[in-house]
Amino acid sequence: MTYHLRKATLKAAAGTGWHALQEQPDTAHEEVRSLAVSGGRYGALITRHRHDAYTVAVSPDVPYGMTYERKDLGTP
Secondary structure, eight states: OEEETTEEEEEOOTTOOHHHHHHHHHHHHHHHHHHHHHHTSOEEEEEEEETTEEEEEEETTSOTTOEEEEEOTTOO
8 A cells, every 4th residue: 555645546556455455455545535524615536446456545526525537448
């Protein structure tokens, strides 16, 4: 898991179990959501790139206090 100021990029290592795959986006979401809420203007956007790769980010396209999810399966 890599964190930037308002964004977390997750890529599971080979052999990662299902539970760990589910835990990583949940943990990243909580971190990014707390940043979004503390700023008082934006929400959180979770983008699934592959079954094992996600981006969780503060987004001006998401209303304050909300979390949107999307699939972007064309991005590596």
